[in-house]
Amino acid sequence: MARYTGPKDKISRRFGVAIYGPTKAIERRAFGPGQHGARSGRKKSSDYSIALGEKQKLRYQYGMLEKPFRRFFAEAQRRKGVTGEILLQMLELRLDNVVYRLGFANSRNASRQYVGHGHVRVNGNKVNIPSYQCKAGDIITLKETARSQQLGQRAVDLTQAVPTPEWVSVDRDKLAGTIVRIPSREEINPLVNEQLIVELYSR
Numbered sequence: 001m002a003r004y005t006g007p008k009d010k011i012s013r014r015f016g017v018a019i020y021g022p023t024k025a026i027e028r029r030a031f032g033p034g035q036h037g038a039r040s041g042r043k044k045s046s047d048y049s050i051a052l053g054e055k056q057k058l059r060y061q062y063g064m065l066e067k068p069f070r071r072f073f074a075e076a077q078r079r080k081g082v083t084g085e086i087l088l089q090m091l092e093l094r095l096d097n098v099v100y101r102l103g104f105a106n107s108r109n110a111s112r113q114y115v116g117h118g119h120v121r122v123n124g125n126k127v128n129i130p131s132y133q134c135k136a137g138d139i140i141t142l143k144e145t146a147r148s149q150q151l152g153q154r155a156v157d158l159t160q161a162v163p164t165p166e167w168v169s170v171d172r173d174k175l176a177g178t179i180v181r182i183p184s185r186e187e188i189n190p191l192v193n194e195q196l197i198v199e200l201y202s203r
Contacts, residue, residue: 017057017191051200054192061191062091063108068131073201084194085185092183095120096130098140102170102177103159104152119148134179141176149175 045053059069076087091097096112099120105111112130114120120127121141122134134140142152152175164170167187170177 048200048203051196054194054196055200058091058190058192058194058197061108062094062097063112064091070201073197084198087197088185088188088190088194089182090133092188093134093179094130095122095127095132095134095140098134098138098168098177098179101165101168102140103156103162103164103172104140104142104175104177105155106158110155114142114151119143119151136179136181138179139176140178141174 055069059066064072072090073083073087076083076090079086092101096108096115099105099111099114100108104120105114115130115132116128118126118128119142121143122132123139124141126143142148156172156175160172165183165187167179167181167183168177169180
């Protein structure tokens with residue numbers, strides 16, 4: 001269950017976008033981190049550098065390391081359709097992300113931990129693999145123990161104001177959600193240009 005555990009605000013400042021959610025770090029210091037961060041914006045970036053940055057942003061957004069991210073991309077390439085869009089859909093349908101989208105956790109890191117610790121059920125079966133690929137029709141619930149229900153209820157209270165995507169439906173009282181359909185690219189609204197990532201891996 002390897003993941004990035006370093007400073008998150010530094011990553012957001014590096015790319016100039018709030019990858020891990022709202023942060024005042026970008027407002028306070030609108031330049032990259034490090035000794036020469038204030039001067040980094042003056043350099044002209046190469047096409048490769050821009051594409052690499054897009055890939056890194058997407059990786060950090062979903063909390064993935066390079067090796068599993070490459071596996072996801074390879075699978076997206078094998079499937080019929082637009083590779084970039086399929087990659088985004090696969091990332092959105094990771095179990096940890098679905099738990100986050102349903103509002104059962106207030107961050108992807110928290111949802112990943114919930115899944116890894118066995119608090120989540122898919123169609124009534126325990127699944128503790130964060131990268132598990134969900135599909136349309138899957139029902140996501142939390143384990144019926146006091147601890148799991150308490151964690152879920154606390155998260156639901158924290159995420160009440162966060163809108164739920166239309167490709168999932170959720171019953172907050174029962175702490176249960178259903179994947180209605182596969183999300184479209186417009187519903188995912190990624191922070192990146194996924195076509196640049198496809199081009200990067202095709203070099």
